[in-house]
Amino acid sequence: MHTDHDRCVRAVQSKDARFDGWFFTAVLTTRIYCRPSCPVVPPKVENMTFYPSAAAAQQAGFRACKRCRPDAAPGSPHWNQRADAVARAMRLIADGVVDRDGVPGLAARLGYSTRQIERQLRAELGAGPLALARAQRAQTARLLIETTALPMADIAFAAGFASVRAFNETVREVFALSPTELRGRAGRGPGPGAPGVLALRLPFRAPLCPDNLFGHLAATAVPGVEEWRDGAYRRTLRLPYGHGVAALRPRPDHIECRLSLTDLRDLAGAISRCRRLLDLDADPEAVDAALAADPGLSPLVRKAPGRRVPRTADADEFAVRAVLGQQVSTAAARTLAGRLAAAHGEPVDDPEGGLTRLFPAAPALTGLDPAALAMPATRRATLTRLIGALATGDLALDVGGDRDEARRRLAALPGVGPWTVEIVAMRALGDPDAFPATDLGVRRAARELGLPATPAALTRHSAAWRPWRAYAVQYLWATDDHPINYLPAD
The missing domain is CATH 3.40.10.10 (DNA Methylphosphotriester Repair Domain)
Known part of the structure; x- marks a missing residue:
């Protein structure tokens, strides 16, 4: 633009x-x-x-x-909407890949040479991956300077700088203030709460309808891994250097975010995961304008504009949960996921609440005895195949992955049908155009609104909603009287 x-x-x-x-x-x-x-x-x-x-x-x-x-400022909606190499690179940079693995690591994740990635990013963004990562480090440093009482040397390394000198020079160059002056200008110490907890404000583009967003996350929360407490959705996070706990509470003009991290180097990655989870970089004006052009959807959009797609903080976790949830109720899926987490998840300490463990990573589930799960034999076999593909890397669902390739590999797994592929594409891969046309809730809502109700006819009709069909799903689901569609009571 x-x-x-x-x-x-x-x-x-x-x-x-x-x-x-x-x-x-x-x-x-x-x-x-x-x-x-x-x-x-x-x-x-x-x-x-x-x-x-x-x-x-x-x-x-x-x-x-x-x-x-x-x-x-909120991130550009382009990077979540698009699936090309530049968008994938931006998602990976936000996740801290350049700070951890350098530009060669970024290029390897994307399947390009470093020269190709440099050229593409400079052509579109006017800066290469190192400069983009440096800008992110500066923002992370500012957050820590203004919201914590940490020594400046600790902040420098937590933000990803190689030296205190580089930290000082970058902060002064970007903000025209020294780190000490920035802290003095903020005029406050760390926010209230437990020691080691960072209090942040996550911006978004208005409007934002929190009902289905937080309602869905709370209603499907895995015991021990997620919870709704004191007006906030809370969950554990598996991060590159350690783990953390995030508490996310909707406010009129921002999302209140409280983070507890075992390693502060994970701050930028944790923020990126929280923003992705809540779809905070979306452009609701563009989405709603496109969907409201359909007479069937228009009343729903006018009633509650700004619906977001509840995504995930861990794509592999969501894929496993999607298979567990095939053809069962929300409550049954929660129970199955909770048992899996209790048996195989890594314990964590949560001094502020009732979270007890991380959801198990795919390698930790490779020794799972499928017979221990109360599921049909065919679904147990599907789960085992999925876990194996995730553990070996044959199936990559990370933020820098190729969405089309991930869809193909998912669909190739026996027992993974169109519904599972689209649900994973919508919430784990972040595809804004994912559309589970076979979903019973979507079809029922379509019928009640006078829209085509068979999967084939509804898919044809939905072409006018592209590239925002995942958001149309949120509006269709919202017609149902289900806990996922309501902001939980405190």
């Missing part, structure tokens, strides 16, 4: 928050870059230039605005 100069100018002049994260405005006279909704008086048009990423603006010598904090 940043190449459409007139459209960007209009967004800046109207202070339109819908475009925050889509592009960044750099002011040639002040050498400052802002988000489109910056509250200061818009600069003269001739003094504006636009960049597709904060990293590109930083590389061009601009520093972040101290008023609107463009580094904290």
Whole structure:
């Protein structure tokens, strides 16, 4: 979008928050870059230039605005919507792959050479993977500086910097303040709560309907792994350097996020997982406008705009749970998943609540005795095949994976039908156009709305909803009187 100069100018002049994260405005006279909704008086048009990423603006010598904090804007919806190499790279960078494995590790995960990835990212985002990762490290550092009392040296390494000197130079260059000045400017110490708990605000594009989003997560919560407590959805997180516990509570203009981590180097990855779980980088205006054009869906969109797709913090976990949930009730699926977690999950300590373990990773389930699960023999065999494929890497469902290839490999597993493939694509792979046309709830809602109700006819009708059919599913499911569609009571 940043190449459409007139459209960007209009967004800046109207202070339109819908475009925050889509592009960044750099002011040639002040050498400052802002988000489109910056509250200061818009600069003269001739003094504006636009960049597709904060990293590109930083590389061009601009520093972040101290008023609107463009580094904290919601991420671009492009990276979750698209499935090409650039989008996959951006999801992996957000997950911390460059900090952990370098650019060669990123390229290897994508199946490209480092030169190809560099070229593609620079062409579209105006910055290479190192600069994009550096921008993320700067934002992580700022969060830790302003919300914790950690020593600056600890923050430097937790944010992924190789040295305190690099940390100091980057913070000063990006924010035009030293780390100590940033902390002083924040004017507060760490937020209230237990020691070691980070209190953060996760921004999103309005509107956001929390009902089905949190209702679904709470209603399907695996005992010991997830829970609804004191108005927040809480769950354990398996992370590259350790584990953590996240508590996510909906607020009118943000998601309140509390993180407890065994290793602070996992902060950026934990935030990325939480944002992905709640679909916070979505563009609800674009989604709802497309779906409301259908007379059948229009009343549902007007009634509760801004529905998100409840996704997952762990794609492998969700795939296992999807097979466990084939042709059984929500309660039965929870029970089966809870037993699996209790028997094979790694214990964790949760001083703030009742979470006891991580959901078991696929390698920990390879020795599972299928006979121990109260399921039909055919589904036990399907589960065993799925676990084997995930454990060996034959099936990759991570954020940088190829969605089309993952669909093909899932569908090739005996016992994995179209419903399971689409549910996994929607919630684990993050495909905004996934559409489980055979789902009974979807078909029942379609029939009640006067839409085609057979899978083939409904699939044909749904072509007008593309590329947002996963969101149409949320609106269709919401017509049912089921706990997944209601924000839980405290």
